[in-house]
Amino acid sequence: MKRMIWMGLLALTVSLHAHAGFLDDLLKAVEDSAKDTATDMAVDMTTSLIQDMLIGYTSTQTKTDKEIAKEYEADKGALPRYTIASSYTTSISPNSSVSPGTEVVVRSVIKVVPGQDAKSVTIEERLTIYDNEDSSLILKSMTKKASKRSKKGGQFSTEFTFALPEGMPQGVYPIQCELLLDGELAGDQSHDLQLVQGNTPPTDTVAFASILTPNQ
Numbered sequence: 001m002k003r004m005i006w007m008g009l010l011a012l013t014v015s016l017h018a019h020a021g022f023l024d025d026l027l028k029a030v031e032d033s034a035k036d037t038a039t040d041m042a043v044d045m046t047t048s049l050i051q052d053m054l055i056g057y058t059s060t061q062t063k064t065d066k067e068i069a070k071e072y073e074a075d076k077g078a079l080p081r082y083t084i085a086s087s088y089t090t091s092i093s094p095n096s097s098v099s100p101g102t103e104v105v106v107r108s109v110i111k112v113v114p115g116q117d118a119k120s121v122t123i124e125e126r127l128t129i130y131d132n133e134d135s136s137l138i139l140k141s142m143t144k145k146a147s148k149r150s151k152k153g154g155q156f157s158t159e160f161t162f163a164l165p166e167g168m169p170q171g172v173y174p175i176q177c178e179l180l181l182d183g184e185l186a187g188d189q190s191h192d193l194q195l196v197q198g199n200t201p202p203t204d205t206v207a208f209a210s211i212l213t214p215n216q
Contacts, residue, residue: 057142061150121182127141173192
């Protein structure tokens with residue numbers, strides 16, 4: 001009889017442990033599901049807000065293709081075989097931290113050297129804003145022509161302007177700047193834009209972009 005009671009108690013203990021484990025797993029699954037749902041709702045809200053955000057773009061040619069070609073020849077001895085981007089620098093203002101509604105300006109200086117083949121190229125610049133939680137998720141992207149008249153090269157000063165809207169979650173939003181020649185990546189640079197509450201001091205951060213140079 002004692003043995004049967006002991007075995008019964010043992011079976012009950014095992015059963016309770018099994019149920020406790022099941023309940024723990026169930027509770028964790030519910031918590032994970034709630035977190036995923038909250039994250040999805042936050043992403044949807046952020047995407048909805050930023051899709052209505054306007055991005056301005058201006059470009060001014062500061063040197064002609066002939067002037068850039070002359071400078072390049074003086075430095076290198078001869079023009080490259082094909083048109084290349086010799087320099088691409090970007091800066092962000094007021095700085096890397098802003099409050100909602102504050103205008104952000106992303107400035108670029110582009111130098112494109114005409115090639116010996118004298119082939120016309122399309123010079124474009126792309127700005128991409130990524131999610132503050134998932135850096136692989138694109139919230140908004142815009143591609144604009146940096147050169148509307150010159151098709152061979154030159155130097156250009158450009159500006160993207162935008163203001164992150166009220167209601168967007170605080171956090172760090174990666175900003176990607178890309179220079180394209182005939183649709184191919186010729187240079188790129190990244191910035192981190194931190195969205196916070198309150199005002200921030202007016203300073204600039206400058207970055208020198210990586211340049212992808214084809215065989216000359």
